[in-house]
Amino acid sequence: MTEAEEDEDRYAPYKEDGYIVMEHFVKPGFKIPVDLLDLIQSIYIAPDAQEWIKELVEQIMARYGLTMDVIQSDLNSGPIY
DSSP states (O other), X not given: OOHXXXXXXXXXXXXXXXXXXXXXXXXXXXXXXXXXXXXXXXEEEOTTOOHHHHHHHHHHHHHTTOOOEEEEOOTTSOOOO
């Protein structure tokens, strides 16, 4: 291990009992249990996708009890300046 590698600090933030914890670790690949529903707030559909794709995504989400917003992206719209 080089001196630069020894000086490199690695931390992984995660939530435990409602508090953000910074865990120091040495090896990459530190596993932290994560609930993906906490990470995903919205599903964005491509701006040029047809309406049926958005409807299909909404149907699949309903089947699995997912409630996040499905939003048609407006990236192709003009700038807002």
